[in-house]
Amino acid sequence: MTARPILHTCRGSRGLRCTWAAEEAGVDVELRLLPFPPRFKAPEYLEINPLGTIPLLVDGDSRMTESCAIAHYLATKDGYTDLAIAPGERDYAEYLDFTYHADATITFPQTVYMRFALFEKDKGWAEAGDAYAKWFWKRLIKVEQRLEGREFLCADRFTVADICVGYALILARSVGLDEGVPESLKAYRERLEAREGYQRAVEREKAGPASV
Structure with missing residues (x-):
């Protein structure tokens, strides 16, 4: 019997992308x-992930630490599902682009904002945090324009790209960045959070301590 993939994560972290993708794709993962942060509060975790970051997916001999890559992997590991877009299919390029855009361009300024404005606010970094908040808001324009007249980002269906981008919008609300999020993207976020797969993922993660 093949062992289940093991997903190491923290409640409400980027790993939610992976938990959510697993629920949507029907992949049985051990959570x-x-x-949070595990590098300080669970130092034994460094033995299996020297980076100390989350998430970490262990599937047999494979180890993955990038949340968007893990989400795509779970959606395709047993063959392409509707959650992923295959080469040759309409919007394949856009699917890849928005999946990578989610972390590299959108989540990145959020994490810097959180460090300066939330975690190290007593060190005089508030101004830097505010600058990264504005950076995040400006970078939403690509998603906002893409969703004009669309329910989802690619191929007229819900995909991993929506999971990856949607998480960034969910994080924005939880860390105090919702002020600059356009109303159209808030409505998009509501549609994503109404999905049963998302709600199941959140319920599964409730067993862990809060991340933020």
Whole structure:
């Protein structure tokens, strides 16, 4: 019997993308919830992931640490599902672009904002945090324009690209960045959060301590 993939993550972290993708794709993963940040609160975790970052997916001999890559992997590991777009299919390029855009361009300024404005606010970094908040808001324009007249980002269906971008919008609300999120993207976020797969993922992660 093949062992289940093991997903190491923290409640509400980027790993939610992976938990959510697993639920939507019907992939049975073993969820191991860690305290945040695990590099300090669960130092034994460094033995299996020297980076100390989350998420970490262990599937047989494979180890993955990038949330969007893990989400895509779970949606395709047993063959392409409707959650992913295959080469030759309409919007294949856009699917890849928005999946990578989610972390590299959108989530990146959020994490810097969180460090300066939330975690290290007593060190005089508030101004830098505010600058990265504005950077995040400006970078939403690509998603906002793409969703004009569309329910989802690619191929007229819900995909991993929506999971990856949607998480960034969900994180924005939880860390105090919702002020600059356009109303159209808030409505998009509501549609995503209404999905049963998302709600199941959140319920599964509730067993762990809060991340933010």
